[in-house]
Structure formats: C-alpha cells, structure tokens
Amino acid sequence: MDRFIEIKNLVKRFYGPVFFSRQKKAVRAVDRVSFGIDSNTVFGLVGESGCGKTSLVRSLLYLDPPTSGEVWFDGTLLGRLSSHDLRSFRKRMQIVFQDPNSALNPKMRIEGSLAEGLVNRKYPSRRRTRRIKQLLDLVGIASAHRSRFPHEFSGGQKQRIVIARALCMEPDFLILDEPVSNLDVSIQAQIINLLLDLKAELALTYLFISHDLNLVAYFSDYIGVMYQGRLMELGPTEEIMKHPCHPYTLKLFSSIPGTQAATVRENDGQSEASINGRSAVLLESCSFADACPIGDRSCRQARPFLKDIRPGHQVACFKV
Numbered sequence: 001m002d003r004f005i006e007i008k009n010l011v012k013r014f015y016g017p018v019f020f021s022r023q024k025k026a027v028r029a030v031d032r033v034s035f036g037i038d039s040n041t042v043f044g045l046v047g048e049s050g051c052g053k054t055s056l057v058r059s060l061l062y063l064d065p066p067t068s069g070e071v072w073f074d075g076t077l078l079g080r081l082s083s084h085d086l087r088s089f090r091k092r093m094q095i096v097f098q099d100p101n102s103a104l105n106p107k108m109r110i111e112g113s114l115a116e117g118l119v120n121r122k123y124p125s126r127r128r129t130r131r132i133k134q135l136l137d138l139v140g141i142a143s144a145h146r147s148r149f150p151h152e153f154s155g156g157q158k159q160r161i162v163i164a165r166a167l168c169m170e171p172d173f174l175i176l177d178e179p180v181s182n183l184d185v186s187i188q189a190q191i192i193n194l195l196l197d198l199k200a201e202l203a204l205t206y207l208f209i210s211h212d213l214n215l216v217a218y219f220s221d222y223i224g225v226m227y228q229g230r231l232m233e234l235g236p237t238e239e240i241m242k243h244p245c246h247p248y249t250l251k252l253f254s255s256i257p258g259t260q261a262a263t264v265r266e267n268d269g270q271s272e273a274s275i276n277g278r279s280a281v282l283l284e285s286c287s288f289a290d291a292c293p294i295g296d297r298s299c300r301q302a303r304p305f306l307k308d309i310r311p312g313h314q315v316a317c318f319k320v
Contacts, residue, residue: 003036003072003175004205005043010034010069012052012059012229021109029055030066031229031287034306037222039172042199042206044220044237046213046252052229053209057175060091062086071297074172094166098178099159099262105149110136110161111146117168127313135164139194156187160194167198176208180215192219213252217241225249228287234306235313245320247292286318298320 012030028050039042045053059066062078071078073093081089097103104113109134118128133143139160141153150158160181166174176195180188192215198204210216216223216237223240225233233246244253288293289299289316299318306314 004039004072004074005037005165005207006070006071006072007036007060008034008070010056010071011067012055013057013067022039028229030059032069033226033229033231035224035231035234037205037245038206040199040203040206041221042208042219044208044210044216044223045226046210046216046223047226048211052228053226054137054177054227055229057095057177057207057209060075061175074095090170091169093173093175094169094171095175095177096159096163096166096179098164099182100155101262103162104158106150109147109149110141110153113150113161114165114168117165121169130274131168135167136161138167139164154187155183156190159183159191161199163191163194167202173205173207178205178210181210181212188215195219205285231306231316232288233313233315235310239310239313243310244315245313245315246288246317247294247319248288265302286316 003121010030010033010070011028013028015028016025016027022162031054032053035043045056047053055064058064059069060072062073065079073089076089077088098148102109111129114132114135114213115128118131123131132146136143136146141157141164145153153161163179180191181197183191195206196219199206208216208219217240220237223233223235223237224231225240226250233240233244240249244250284303285301286295286299286304289295291298302318304316304318306316309315309320
C-alpha cells in the first residue's frame with residue numbers, strides 16, 4: 001500500500017429496536033467512505049454534529065468494528081487480525097477525545113492515569129516513573145504535579161495530560177476527535193501549536209476531526225468534507241479553501257464570519273431541516289439533494305461518488 005492509512009468503502013450500520021415490526025431498521029452512520037492519509041501529514045475531517053465523524057473513527061480503530069469495508073494501516077489489513085493481534089497492534093493508533101473531564105478518572109492521580117498504558121507495556125517501575133516525567137515535560141506540565149488529581153488542573157492542562165497519556169503507547173497515528181472544542185479560544189491556539197510541535201518532533205500522523213472549517217484549514221494538509229455519513233469533497237487544504245466546489249462545502253464557507261464563498265443558484269427556499277440531518281435520505285440518491293440549491297430530479301435518482309475535478313481534488317456532485 002502506498003498510503004500509511006487507507007480506508008476503502010467503509011460502512012457502519014446501527015440497528016434500531018424491532019418493536020412491532022419483525023425486521024430491524026438499519027441506519028448507515030458511515031456510508032461507503034474511502035480516503036487515504038500519507039505518513040507524517042494531517043488529514044482534517046470536517047462536518048456538522050451528527051454527520052458520522054466519530055462513528056467513522058471508532059470503526060477505523062476497530063473500537064466498534066465496521067459493518068463492511070477495509071482499513072489498511074501501514075500495509076496491514078486490520079480486519080484480518082485476531083483480537084489478540086489487534087490489541088497489540090492498536091498501540092500504534094491512539095485517540096484524543098473531545099472532553100478531557102470525562103477522559104480522565106477523577107479518582108485517579110495523573111501519575112496513575114499515565115501509568116496504565118506503561119503497565120500494559122510491562123515497563124518496570126523506575127523506568128515507568130522516568131517516562132511519565134518525560135511525557136509531562138513534553139506537553140508542558142510540570143512533572144512535580146504528577147501526584148495531583150484532575151480537578152486540580154485547568155481544562156487546557158487536562159487536555160495536555162490526555163495527549164500525554166495517548167503518547168505513552170508511542171503511537172505512529174493519532175486521532176484527534178475535536179480536541180479543543182471545549183476550550184477557550186486562547187487555550188485552543190496553545191493546544192493546536194503543541195500538537196504541531198509534537199507532530200514535527202515525533203513524526204506523527206494525525207486525523208483531525210472538527211466542525212470548525214477555519215481550524216481544520218489552519219491545522220490540516222488535506223481536508224475531507226462529510227455530510228450524513230458520506231464524503232462530499234476531498235482534497236489538499238489550499239485547493240479546497242481557494243476552490244470549494246460542492247454546494248454543501250459552500251454552505252459551510254458561508255457560515256464563517258468574514259468569508260465570501262461563491263454563491264449557488266435556485267431553490268434557496270428549501271427547508272433547512274435536511275441540513276440538520278432530520279430528513280430521510282435514500283441510499284441511492286445524493287444525501288444533500290433535498291437541501292441543495294442546484295439539485296434536481298436526477299440527484300434523487302442516483303448517488304454521486306467522488307470524482308476528480310482537478311489533480312487530487314475530488315467532489316461527489318453531478319452538477320460540478
């Protein structure tokens with residue numbers, strides 16, 4: 001495989017309760033998503049809440065295995081690994097969650113939280129203490145504070161500790177699931193700059209998830225725009241920021257203060273309910289058809305897949 005991470009036709013379904021019908025209803029949280037991530041780059045995944053970003057990354061890590069599709073990691077097909085091999089392999093893939101308050105055990109000292117991964121890796125006690133001090137220093141937390149509890153730290157400090165805990169396993173690949181959305185703007189900048197410094201120092205590869213297009217553009221080398229479980233647009237950051245093409249991407253741009261994206265025509269009276277994911281979407285149609293200003297009947301009769309419109313720039317739209 002020529003990509004460090006390669007995702008092919010990933011599908012994740014969730015099944016609802018049966019109730020009065022005999023057949024369970026399935027919801028496709030992730031619907032045939034494919035993309036790749038090169039080593040030592042940042043791939044930014046942007047989309048509104050509920051579009052399937054977190055379901056995608058949980059499937060990617062096999063924390064909640066995908067219904068179908070393939071996930072390749074550095075030439076290894078994760079679906080073929082046994083549960084034992086996958087557990088050993090997973091140390092190369094770690095995740096930093098959105099809320100550090102729920103990610104840290106409030107009854108456990110910071111030293112104990114960081115030590116869990118090192119214990120699993122069979123670090124001896126003295127080496128474990130030395131490694132914890134190194135990691136805390138690396139993320140800007142005084143190692144003398146390692147005996148404190150989480151409530152004794154600020155939100156930004158707790159997120160630094162969560163990052164240090166992920167680095168305990170010495171991963172090659174970090175998934176950052178909206179890691180700064182709960183922090184003040186000034187603290188967000190500090191955490192983002194810390195992550196960039198760690199990437200350069202440790203040669204890390206990131207998948208960065210956010211609903212903030214400006215933040216994704218600043219942080220990422222490549223951007224994927226997701227809507228209702230599908231990728232709408234994919235390409236290098238500079239290309240997408242200069243030439244956004246998909247109508248949904250243009251809507252995201254228009255929501256950013258001070259940004260003047262290209263306007264789209266027709267049907268501006270469409271209901272916004274479908275933008276928030278409340279409308280029913282046929283599997284073999286465009287998921288954005290009901291809200292699209294330029295969509296027509298053909299968009300409801302077939303599903304558009306990603307196609308190249310410029311080198312490396314792909315859009316899933318019949319009208320582009």
